[in-house]
Amino acid sequence: MAESLLQVTDLRTRFQTPEGTVHAVNGISFHINEGETVAVVGESGCGKSVSMMSLLRLIPTPPGEIYSGTAIYRDDDLLKKSEEEMEDVRGREISMIFQDPMTSLNPVLTVSRQLTESLREHLGLTQEQAEKRAVELLEQVGIPDPARRLGDYPHQFSGGMRQRVMIAMALSCTPSLLIADEPTTALDVTIQAQIVELVLRLRESLHMAIIWITHDLGVVAGMADRVIVMYAGYIVEEANVEDLYDSPSHPYTLALLAALPRVDRRRDQRLKSIPGAPPNLLVAPVGCPFVPRCEFVIEKCRRENPPLIQVGKNHSSACWVDVKTGAPR
Amino acid sequence: MTTASSLPVPQLADDLSTPSLTLWQLGWLRFRRHKMALFGGVVLILLFIFSFGGAFIYTEKYANFNDTSQRLLSPSAEHPFGTDSIGRDILARTIYGGQISLFIGFVAVLIETVLGILVGALAGFYGGAVDAILMRITEALLNIPTIFLLLVMAKFFGGKIPDIHIGERAFSGSVVVIVVIIGATSWMYLARIVRAEFLSWKEREFILAARATGTSNLEIIFYHILPNTFAPIIVSSTLSVANAILSESYISFLGLGVQEPTATWGNMLDKSAKYLDTSPWLWFFPGMLILLTTLGINFLGDGLRDALDPRSRTV
Numbered sequence: 001m002a003e004s005l006l007q008v009t010d011l012r013t014r015f016q017t018p019e020g021t022v023h024a025v026n027g028i029s030f031h032i033n034e035g036e037t038v039a040v041v042g043e044s045g046c047g048k049s050v051s052m053m054s055l056l057r058l059i060p061t062p063p064g065e066i067y068s069g070t071a072i073y074r075d076d077d078l079l080k081k082s083e084e085e086m087e088d089v090r091g092r093e094i095s096m097i098f099q100d101p102m103t104s105l106n107p108v109l110t111v112s113r114q115l116t117e118s119l120r121e122h123l124g125l126t127q128e129q130a131e132k133r134a135v136e137l138l139e140q141v142g143i144p145d146p147a148r149r150l151g152d153y154p155h156q157f158s159g160g161m162r163q164r165v166m167i168a169m170a171l172s173c174t175p176s177l178l179i180a181d182e183p184t185t186a187l188d189v190t191i192q193a194q195i196v197e198l199v200l201r202l203r204e205s206l207h208m209a210i211i212w213i214t215h216d217l218g219v220v221a222g223m224a225d226r227v228i229v230m231y232a233g234y235i236v237e238e239a240n241v242e243d244l245y246d247s248p249s250h251p252y253t254l255a256l257l258a259a260l261p262r263v264d265r266r267r268d269q270r271l272k273s274i275p276g277a278p279p280n281l282l283v284a285p286v287g288c289p290f291v292p293r294c295e296f297v298i299e300k301c302r303r304e305n306p307p308l309i310q311v312g313k314n315h316s317s318a319c320w321v322d323v324k325t326g327a328p329r
Numbered sequence: 330m331t332t333a334s335s336l337p338v339p340q341l342a343d344d345l346s347t348p349s350l351t352l353w354q355l356g357w358l359r360f361r362r363h364k365m366a367l368f369g370g371v372v373l374i375l376l377f378i379f380s381f382g383g384a385f386i387y388t389e390k391y392a393n394f395n396d397t398s399q400r401l402l403s404p405s406a407e408h409p410f411g412t413d414s415i416g417r418d419i420l421a422r423t424i425y426g427g428q429i430s431l432f433i434g435f436v437a438v439l440i441e442t443v444l445g446i447l448v449g450a451l452a453g454f455y456g457g458a459v460d461a462i463l464m465r466i467t468e469a470l471l472n473i474p475t476i477f478l479l480l481v482m483a484k485f486f487g488g489k490i491p492d493i494h495i496g497e498r499a500f501s502g503s504v505v506v507i508v509v510i511i512g513a514t515s516w517m518y519l520a521r522i523v524r525a526e527f528l529s530w531k532e533r534e535f536i537l538a539a540r541a542t543g544t545s546n547l548e549i550i551f552y553h554i555l556p557n558t559f560a561p562i563i564v565s566s567t568l569s570v571a572n573a574i575l576s577e578s579y580i581s582f583l584g585l586g587v588q589e590p591t592a593t594w595g596n597m598l599d600k601s602a603k604y605l606d607t608s609p610w611l612w613f614f615p616g617m618l619i620l621l622t623t624l625g626i627n628f629l630g631d632g633l634r635d636a637l638d639p640r641s642r643t644v
Contacts, residue, residue, distance in 0.1 A: 056541060058537060058540055058541060062457075084545075087543045087544070087545055088543060089543070090540065090541055090542060090543035091541065091542035091543035091544075092543055095541065095542065096538075096541040097538075098534055098537065098538055098541075100534060103533060103534040103535060104534050104535050104537075104538040105535055105538070106535045106536075106539065106553055106556075106557070107535075107557070108556040108557050108559075109552075109553070109556065114539075117539075117542070117544065117548075117552075118542040118543055118544070121543060121544070122543060166538070169538075169542060170541075170542070172542075
């Protein structure tokens with residue numbers, strides 16, 4: 001097994017709001033190996049983005065607060081670094097790309113200006129060297145005629161092109177870890193496929209690890225090594241991608257898989273959805289947070305929140321019930 | 330709504346690409362269709378030519394030369410704008426006064442803009458305690474009527490700065506005092522505008538994206554957010570130039586501004602108050618120039634507001 005690049009233990013993030021404390025991330029632990037691709041899935045509001053942004057310390061504080069946990073990246077705890085030290089990590093070691101490429105580029109700065117910034121900042125290149133590298137980067141992400149496009153403004157690029165520029169920016173300093181926060185959600189399906197393919201190609205050539213945040217299990221299947229399923233700020237299931245699809249062992253994962261549209265679905269069947277909505281994170285739940293929407297509830301679920309239980313090799317699930325048999329564990 | 334018919338039809342280039350327009354090119358396209366703004370711009374350029382070009386025709390010595398036998402002469406071929414109460418040529422004095430007035434207008438606004446941007450940007454970006462302190466100071470200053478603040482400061486600092494000599498020419502130290510106090514008493518509105526802009530821009534996703542690539546706070550403030558707020562800053566600053574020139578006239582009119590013999594349009598008005606009905610040329614020419622400048626700048630600012638409004642969809 002490759003050595004661990006990032007080891008997160010008991011990460012907890014909360015937000016103080018006028019309505020009360022929002023418990024966004026409730027003690028999650030996971031690791032990423034060098035060069036590995038891990039998908040983080042879950043509905044909106046399950047703490048996926050918040051936990052990843054906590055790692056890069058991009059949570060606005062206040063109101064946000066990371067009040068527990070460690071995130072050991074190459075022997076250093078990211079959560080203990082000073083703001084200046086974090087600036088060296090961001091973009092250089094760990095990069096992040098965001099959901100909406102239409103709003104993630106500064107409208108008044110040229111693409112060149114935005115691309116060369118981190119090159120000059122992190123790698124100490126001169127403007128001339130940085131621009132040369134920027135042309136290579138744009139070429140790598142598949143932007144035609146990159147030398148001419150360099151001086152253009154973001155509004156002159158289409159959505160897919162902008163996401164390519166974002167990826168070029170994120171990868172400019174060849175980071176070891178890329179956090180992709182739903183990078184394809186705002187794009188149409190064909191462009192989605194292109195972006196996924198692009199990232200996979202770059203992963204091979206740059207040997208970087210990827211955390212791919214998404215709520216689309218369909219995208220995950222083709223690219224991830226491992227999958228982490230999050231619900232209400234908890235990790236509810238973690239497994240290798242084949243195991244997750246072959247034997248999902250948390251009711252929430254089952255429901256997510258059932259909600260996937262399938263080509264062989266019969267016309268008269270409606271697309272399944274999970275009834276209800278993710279719980280209000282303002283109140284710390286007693287027992288399992290999935291109880292109100294779960295088909296397998298037993299008495300214990302209402303009293304006690306299940307920890308992650310090993311259910312197979314590299315496969316753990318936070319459920320009191322064995323979903324295959326319906327029997328308590 | 331204006332139509333695009335007045336625009337030249339873009340010719341299809343060989344590679345079928347339309348030339349890309351920067352924000353500024355787009356702004357200029359809109360600006361030049363704003364007739365009043367163009368008029369204001371032309372008036373301002375003419376005023377600059379008048380004030381700075383005129384210095385090649387009349388020497389400053391001539392502007393300050395007094396001959397009491399020639400006092401209060403009405404406009405004639407020898408003195409096109411007439412002479413004042415101690416026999417100085419008013420045309421020459423409006424030329425040199427124009428230099429000082431325009432200088433005060435633009436430099437005071439420069440000070441105002443720098444202060445306003447600094448206070449507004451820091452308050453808006455950092456929020457919390459920084460915001461609270463800076464904004465309470467701003468509000469406190471806003472609560473004092475500007476004119477009293479100006480007068481008290483003019484009175485207090487006036488005469489403490491020695492005259493400044495640049496080459497052949499001597500400037501009253503009061504020019505510096507006036508510039509600084511006008512700048513220091515007018516930044517509050519701009520600071521509020523900038524703060525409001527920063528509050529909204531700092532929440533944008535591209536700022537988060539910039540942070541995610543390791544950009545430092547100072548760079549985010551000055552390279553990433555500030556350029557987005559240029560349009561309102563430019564508009565507000567342009568309009569402030571007119572205010573600064575008016576403020577200078579006002580203080581000078583009350584005798585607390587720029588001291589003789591250095592001429593400004595404002596202190597020329599001051600000396601003419603006694604001759605309002607008997608020698609109207611004393612106030613007509615400097616007054617008219619102040620009016621033209623203010624009007625020109627306001628039209629210009631109006632045009633800039635329309636041209637640089639990012640929400641405007643017309644080209």
